[in-house]
Amino acid sequence: MNDVVLSIRGLERTYVTGAGSLPVLKGVDLDLRAGEIVGLVGPSGSGKSSLLHAAGLLERPDAGRIAVLGADCSNLNERERTRVRLATIGFVYQFHHLLPEFSAEDNVAIPMMIAGAPKRVARERARVLLADLGLGDRTHHQPAQLSGGEQQRVAVARALANAPRLLLADEPTGNLDPTTSTAVFDSLYALARSQGVAALVATHNFELARHMDRVFALRDGHLEPWSAE
Numbered sequence: 001m002n003d004v005v006l007s008i009r010g011l012e013r014t015y016v017t018g019a020g021s022l023p024v025l026k027g028v029d030l031d032l033r034a035g036e037i038v039g040l041v042g043p044s045g046s047g048k049s050s051l052l053h054a055a056g057l058l059e060r061p062d063a064g065r066i067a068v069l070g071a072d073c074s075n076l077n078e079r080e081r082t083r084v085r086l087a088t089i090g091f092v093y094q095f096h097h098l099l100p101e102f103s104a105e106d107n108v109a110i111p112m113m114i115a116g117a118p119k120r121v122a123r124e125r126a127r128v129l130l131a132d133l134g135l136g137d138r139t140h141h142q143p144a145q146l147s148g149g150e151q152q153r154v155a156v157a158r159a160l161a162n163a164p165r166l167l168l169a170d171e172p173t174g175n176l177d178p179t180t181s182t183a184v185f186d187s188l189y190a191l192a193r194s195q196g197v198a199a200l201v202a203t204h205n206f207e208l209a210r211h212m213d214r215v216f217a218l219r220d221g222h223l224e225p226w227s228a229e
Contacts, residue, residue, distance in 0.1 A: 005165050005198035006032040011064035013050045024050050026221030032198040039209040040202040042218035048202040056168045057081040090159035094171040096151045098143040105139040108157045129157040133187045149180035156188045167199040
């Protein structure tokens with residue numbers, strides 16, 4: 001059985017600046033399978049975010065093919081791309097972007113209600129996800145009442161709320177101290193693994209990268225296997 005969740009072939013992306021053209025992706029190929037956590041490392045400006053945005057159907061590449069669950073998404077219109085994102089993809093960013101006036105439970109439940117889940121079902125799943133992330137006693141706290149690590153774990157729960165098949169994380173621990181970074185990553189890793197989610201995680205943290213199933217470095221627009229050695 002084919003368990004490839006994300007398949008990228010020949011991805012190219014060039015930005016036009018005042019100084020001229022800046023190619024950042026020059027033919028990237030990548031497959032992600034269900035249940036595996038794949039790391040993406042590289043210096044700022046190497047194209048990590050561009051790759052994630054293209055994989056998440058947030059930006060259109062200049063060339064290449066992106067397939068999600070075997071379906072080619074390269075030529076979908078914006079409405080169809082939005083439908084695939086809502087049904088299939090979860091996102092975690094460096095900054096949590098939680099709604100400050102709502103509780104942790106609300107922040108996780110709201111995406112499910114937007115997707116059509118009944119309020120009771122959404123709230124119950126939100127409580128389960130938060131408990132799985134060690135926040136069972138913080139469900140009614142607003143973001144300002146939570147630590148940075150707790151806020152980011154709420155963001156992880158929100159990303160997984162609609163049971164996505166693909167999780168894309170862009171420096172999810174980048175603004176946290178080392179101890180908190182490890183705790184948040186461990187939570188993300190365990191929950192994604194238990195739910196069989198394919199995850200692509202961009203990070204500057206080589207120590208965290210060592211714990212992923214595979215790691216690639218973006219160098220001169222191409223993906224290369226990365227080793228901690």
